[in-house]
Amino acid sequence: MEHSLELTRISKAFGKAGVLSEIDLTVEPGEFLSLVGPSGCGKSTLLRIIAGLERQDAGQVRIGGRPVDDLSPRARNIAMVFQNYALYPHMSAAENIALPLMVDRLSLPERLPLIRHLSLRRKRIEAAISSEIGKVAEALQIEPLLARKPGQLSGGQRQRVALARAMVRQPSLFLMDEPLSNLDAQLRVHMRDELTELHRRLGATFIYVTHDQIEAMTMSTRIAMLDGGRLAQIGSPADLYERPASLTVARFIGSPAINILPARVDPQGHVILGTLPTGLAAPEGMAGPVSLGLRPEHIRLHSSCDRAMPMATLRRSEHHGADRLLHLDLAEDRQTGLIVRIPQDETGHFQPGETYGIGFAPEKAHLFNSSGQRLGTRPLPARIGAAA
Amino acid sequence: MKPAHFPMPAGRLLRFAGAHAVLLLGAAFMLLPFLWMLLTAVRAPDEILLGGLNPIPRSFHAVENFSAALQQAPLLRFMVNGVIICGGILIIQLIVAIPAAYALAKLRFPGRGLLFAAVIGGLCIPIQVPALPIYLALAEFGLLDSYFAMMVPFFLSVFAIFLFRQTFRGFPDEILQAARVDGLGEFEILWRIVVPSALPAIAAFSIFSIVAHWNDLYWPMIVIQRMDYAPPPLGMLFFANSETGASYGVLMAGATIITAPLVLVFLLARRRFVQGITMTGIK
Known part of the structure; x- marks a missing residue:
């Protein structure tokens, strides 16, 4: 039942405020695509446009190659899981799950009170529906909960019922709008696992909206990051982590966040941090201020006082189980904090108040111009301050 | 409100009593006309204008009054x-x-x-x-x-x-x-x-x-x-x-x-x- 999804030049504005502008996106059948971005970036609006709950101002949505712009949400054959689960409060879990099938298979008169008893085929259809509910409930292990109302279920259980309601229709697309954000941390990790497993088992196309980059990184086959209503980058989790297309993407993906250091390019094209060359060169013809991005795990600290290195003072050290996070202040200006991740078993004495030299491998560094776009870099043969 | 299982401090008791006194007064004010209606409905004609608020009528006239009302x-x-x-x-x-x-x-x-x-x-x-x-x-x-x-x-x-x-x-x-x-x-x-x-x-x-x-x-x-x-x-x-x-x-x-x-x-x-x-x- 997997279907592809294509968005071409989707734009949307609410009043005068532009929410989405010219989004182009293609999702292959069976993909798990996450839409991520800070709140207000338009990701939920985009999901609602795909669902047909919101109408785009311009552009086209195609599901399985077929334009669906004039189709109702129902006719698009999609299922959606909402942040607050959106279960019907006065119906039992079973009735919640049954509703989409009832609407699909029974005519309107057959769903009306009193009149529905006149239908001869209703009983048969309802029996078929209830056996399908049984199967879905078994798959999600919610059989004992079917008779309960949503108010009598815990958050995780409601989440499962909402998933069951989505699954039971065998939709061509699963749309999920931050479905895990109301769960506690432990349950969230568990449900992440379950969702990934569910995706693998169903083989269906998932579009998953989240503001939590960890969810996106761990579950998706690809991530599309939106920023200010534009598509900032689309690619595999590794792409976004290792080659962020902009400063915004670099900052958003990864935890702890990437270190961004102010640097500049001298007239020879060398990237200078403070007063020291970094061993990186910017593209031809580029000069002026740039930002240097360094992932916490790519920084090495050296206690030997080599003056050719940028220096930083250790503020505190955090124990994170397998890793240790070191918070430092860059010596040149105390404004710039620096986070370094080292394995717990790495030898070396890290004392708060001590000063360390900072080194990194130039090929691991990211360079962004003043408008936040990624720049290509080339390592220079002479590596100063970059002992690996 | 559930009755407290321990003695209330005097201040709270006083406020509690005060609030209920006001409520009772209001309730009495609203309910009195209805009480009067009910009393009048069960009294004999001669007693209606004399009886005041005495809840027990001297002669119980309800059956006569109600059947008259229903018949007439x-x-x-x-x-x-x-x-x-x-x-x-x-x-x-x-x-x-x-x-x-x-x-x-x-x-x-x-x-x-x-x-x-x-x-x-x-x-x-x-x-x-x-x-x-x-x-x-x-x-x-x-x-x-x-x-x-x-x-x-x-x-x-x-x-x-x-x-x-x-x-x-x-x-x-x-x-x-x-x-x-x-x-x-x-x-x-x-x-x-x-x-x-x-x-x-x-x-x-x-x-x-x-x-x-x-x-x-x-x-x-x-x-x-x-x-x-x-x-x-x-x-x-x-x-x-x-x-x-x-x-x-x-x-x-x-x-x-x-x-x-x-x-x-x-x-x-x-x-x-x-x-x-x-x-x-x-x-």
């Missing part, structure tokens, strides 16, 4: 009329107000703000204002002296629209969107999803509506001449004028019979009623 006036007829009128008004009010309130609360369309302002404006207009035009129109079409004439001005209740709109507004949009994705049309969403969760508000409004129209004297008095159509209060008025003159015992027995259904309805729906009013505005 078509009380049952009045009450059937009341049921028809209140029921008819309420059903049409709900059929009109619920979809209107849903549209005002949850659908986006041009002119919504203006329409809602009109609803609020409508709240400020008492029935006395359009009474004359409506009367003239009914007279023109020969519809006076009918159930329809008594019901028509109340079919559209702006109060109901307002109350339901406030209730529906608190209903989560996500659930409506889920219903749309599941394939329900707007009307089906309304009666299958929204209305069931707004039952307390609907019950509260129903009581308001029934009480108001069961007790209404003003409008029936204008459009009804024949006793066959009279609702309870108008019936009592006819009855007081023509038959009983000054026999207050019988009159009060009739009033008791007429008031009883309302009190029963309220007692049965009391919990929902309070829920419905307090829930409005809270999600």
Whole structure:
């Protein structure tokens, strides 16, 4: 039942405020695509446009190659899981799950009170529906909960019922709008696992909206990051982590966040941090201020006082189980904090108040111009301050 | 409130007693006329003007008064009329107000703000204002002296629209969107999803509506001449004028019979009623 999804030049504005502008996106059948971005970036609006709950101002949505712009949400054959689960409060879990099938298979008169008893085929259809509910409930292990109302279920259980309601229709697309954000941390990790497993088992196309980059990184086959209503980058989790297309993407993906250091390019094209060359060169013809991005795990600290290195003072050290996070202040200006991740078993004495030299491998560094776009870099043969 | 299992400190006890004294006084003030009605209904004619508030009548005259009331006036007829009128008004009010309130609360369309302002404006207009035009129109079409004439001005209740709109507004949009994705049309969403969760508000409004129209004297008095159509209060008025003159015992027995259904309805729906009013505005 997997279907592809294509968005071409989707734009949307609410009043005068532009929410989405010219989004182009293609999702292959069976993909798990996450839409991520800070709140207000338009990701939920985009999901609602795909669902047909919101109408785009311009552009086209195609599901399985077929334009669906004039189709109702129902006719698009999609299922959606909402942040607050959106279960019907006065119906039992079973009735919640049954509703989409009832609407699909029974005519309107057959769903009306009193009149529905006149239908001869209703009983048969309802029996078929209830056996399908049984199967879905078994798959999600919610059989004992079917008779309960949503108010009598815990958050995780409601989440499962909402998933069951989505699954039971065998939709061509699963749309999920931050479905895990109301769960506690432990349950969230568990449900992440379950969702990934569910995706693998169903083989269906998932579009998953989240503001939590960890969810996106761990579950998706690809991530599309939106920023200010534009598509900032689309690619595999590794792409976004290792080659962020902009400063915004670099900052958003990864935890702890990437270190961004102010640097500049001298007239020879060398990237200078403070007063020291970094061993990186910017593209031809580029000069002026740039930002240097360094992932916490790519920084090495050296206690030997080599003056050719940028220096930083250790503020505190955090124990994170397998890793240790070191918070430092860059010596040149105390404004710039620096986070370094080292394995717990790495030898070396890290004392708060001590000063360390900072080194990194130039090929691991990211360079962004003043408008936040990624720049290509080339390592220079002479590596100063970059002992690996 | 549950009684405390430990002695209350003096200050709290005093405040507790004070608050209840005020409440009791208020309750007494409201209930005294009803008590008087009940007492009068069970007293003998000579005792009515002398007996004061002594709760035990010297001679128990209830049977005579009540049977006289039931025999002399078509009380049952009045009450059937009341049921028809209140029921008819309420059903049409709900059929009109619920979809209107849903549209005002949850659908986006041009002119919504203006329409809602009109609803609020409508709240400020008492029935006395359009009474004359409506009367003239009914007279023109020969519809006076009918159930329809008594019901028509109340079919559209702006109060109901307002109350339901406030209730529906608190209903989560996500659930409506889920219903749309599941394939329900707007009307089906309304009666299958929204209305069931707004039952307390609907019950509260129903009581308001029934009480108001069961007790209404003003409008029936204008459009009804024949006793066959009279609702309870108008019936009592006819009855007081023509038959009983000054026999207050019988009159009060009739009033008791007429008031009883309302009190029963309220007692049965009391919990929902309070829920419905307090829930409005809270999600």
